[in-house]
Amino acid sequence: MSQFEKTLAAMGVSLPDAPAPAANYVPWVRAGDMLYVSGQIAREGDRLLTGKLGADMDVAAGAHAARSCAIALLAQVKAACEGDLDRLVRVVRLTGFVNSTPEFTEQPQVINGASDFLGEALGEAGKHARVAVSAPSLPFGVAVEIDGIFQIR
């Protein structure tokens, strides 16, 4: 088990299997040492975490949804690293989209659910540049979608 995964286990997190490729797009593409991971939508197991911030979901639930996206991103990184998460050098950038009403202004607090998780799980390697914005709606009505760029070895 990789060092990063030992930390995850201590946090009570086990990475799910990375979803298989869907049609003509794929979960990730590597170019040099940069790994581009497709947008991951909020889910726990088979259950999608749906909701709209500012309407039927509060910030704490939104942050939990963002955390689930970060877990899914790490699962994809692990798959891209052939199962060895310690090949991850650095989380480079996350772009987080929050499904919200036009009045909602706490996008950073929601996406912190992902950033805090990555910081706790990965330490310095988890500190990333970040974009946090709203979307009027997201696939399947999920509350959060986050894509990521990672540096791997």
Next chain:
Amino acid sequence: MSQFEKTLAAMGVSLPDAPAPAANYVPWVRAGDMLYVSGQIAREGDRLLTGKLGADMDVAAGAHAARSCAIALLAQVKAACEGDLDRLVRVVRLTGFVNSTPEFTEQPQVINGASDFLGEALGEAGKHARVAVSAPSLPFGVAVEIDGIFQIR
């Protein structure tokens, strides 16, 4: 004619001229072997493909609009490769924005119009990481805008 363009021709697609630079931004920037192409808006010839998913445009028309963005992206890649599309190594990542109502949830089906086209036209080189989200509105009222990162030689 490049191999990729032969496939496009067999698909009945000819790449349009890439639009000229507008003001202080440009259609693409190359950094190393990575090519960053500006967001391309849905259009056919001189006609913009306007509409809002969930309101006045259905998913099939949205997917057609997304396909037009992918064609425009390839036209820019060809221009960046001095006319030789076979210098394209790989479509790395697309980010697709769908002009939609707050209730719309079929962003993936819309952006599939771009992904399926690239898969058909480019084969393995066309398989990309992807982000699909909604925007409340897009430039000139177009239905879809897609930007792309490409690896070229």
Next chain:
Amino acid sequence: MSQFEKTLAAMGVSLPDAPAPAANYVPWVRAGDMLYVSGQIAREGDRLLTGKLGADMDVAAGAHAARSCAIALLAQVKAACEGDLDRLVRVVRLTGFVNSTPEFTEQPQVINGASDFLGEALGEAGKHARVAVSAPSLPFGVAVEIDGIFQIR
């Protein structure tokens, strides 16, 4: 003073101090010669530039807000270059999010506030690929958020 900063001074622009890291995300991450800068929100000094295009803010004010994001991006680039902005090789790509109503269609004119500023300040090095879309809302109600990818030496 760097050449770029001399031009900025002649334009009457002095770069603010780059905001310090916030929690588990950081203002920028460098990977090779690529610099990823976090989304910068519209502000002047301590005052956030809030508003929604198509509702309570016009295009000229939106372009001014976009310009403020570009200034903040350059401040981060300068910090990443240890104070020497002339290590900036090229602005590679900007993604601009405009806080707007669903009817607003002048995203490009708003984000031109950033693009024109970078062109004026940096010349050829300021010409970038660009994405301009709307968001239904942005952090703290700001009018514009822009993130950037830069090539540095």
